[in-house]
Amino acid sequence: MDYAGKKSDTPSPFTPVQKIEGPVPERHKIELFIKRDDHIHPAISGNKWRKLKYNLLAAKEQEHHTLLTFGGAYSNHIAAVAAAGKEWQFKTIGIIRGEEHLPLNPTLEQARQNGMQFKYIDRNMYREKESPEMLEQLKRLYGRFYLLPEGGTNSLALKGCAEMIEEIEPSSYDFVCAPCGTGGTLAGLTAGLNRRKQLLGFPALKGGSFLKEEIDRLTEEYNGQIYHNFQLITGYHFGGYAKWTPDLLNFIRIFKDTTGIPLDPIYTGKMFYGLYDLMEKGWFKPGSRILAIHTGGLQGIEGFNEKFGDLI
Ligand SMILES: *Cc1c(COP(=O)(O)O)cnc(C)c1O
Secondary structure (H helix, E strand, O other), X not given: OOHHHOOOOOOOOOOOEEEEOOHHHHHOOOEEEEEXXXXXXXXXXXXXXXXXXXXXXXXXXXXOOEEEEEEXXXXXXXXXXXXXXXXHOOEEEEEXXXXXXXXXXXXXXXXXXXXXXXXXXXXXHHHOOOOHHHHHHHHHHHOOOEEOOHHHOOHHHHHHHHHHHHOOOHHHOOEEEEEEOOOHHHHHHHHHHOOOOEEEEEEOOOOXXXXXXXXXXXXXXXXOOOOOOEEEOOOOOOOOOOOOOHHHHHHHHHHHHHHOOOOOOOOHHHHHHHHHHHHHOOOOOOOOXXXXXXXXXXXXXXXXXXXXXXXX
């Protein structure tokens, strides 16, 4: 069904934009703003809400009762799908990479409380998770379901992310910035910007330049377009996905102390670290106006602290 062409009757949430003051932007004569998508919903945070919106509308319209998706044990997407399922009255099934660990970590415990049912599969099987054989097997196990891909990225997710641009005035900014995992959010933003302004994506994974092709593929599938006004800043992955250094955590602590804004260590912390580093290196011209999107992910902090010992 072509839900992608349909105008929404669900209004945009219009999350607030605030200015970030501080010595670094001040010294480099940069105006830095943050769009607080972390405030979009208490449990379905940031870009995961954006990515789910049209998928859930489509699932309802197709009279599905079950959502099935995939993710790691600390996944923001898993957390979001479980919470959304509870709110929108879907049964939810999470196919989790790796073995079960009890007690459940805070992400999975919350998802369980929101009614999600888990199935754990090993890493080799996980790689084949969207193969026709595996999906057939899952259908036999769980019956008919609406499939949300890992990370929630598909065309309907791009449509939801593109809406973020409708909530801002692009001509007010020189750069719009977002962290990247699968690239779905950046792809939606670039489609929403529609060649206005420059987008900067900060991959949370090592070797993030592969995302260029992936984003092109996603926008082409979404609206037949390929955009050139985005750039991937690949130097701030801190060793790879979910890897970190004391320096990164220190930055996150200072950022929170000075601005009052919490960042997560997987995505938004790395993006802001990168932005501040680029400002210090003179990468942005004086007078630049930058909008960074807080994509959420704060649910992961509790599990991160439990695993590594109250670091942030
Ligand atoms: C999932 C996630 C991202 C990555 O989004 P993609 O669309 O997969 O690139 C960025 N920030 C946060 C907080 C996330 O949870």
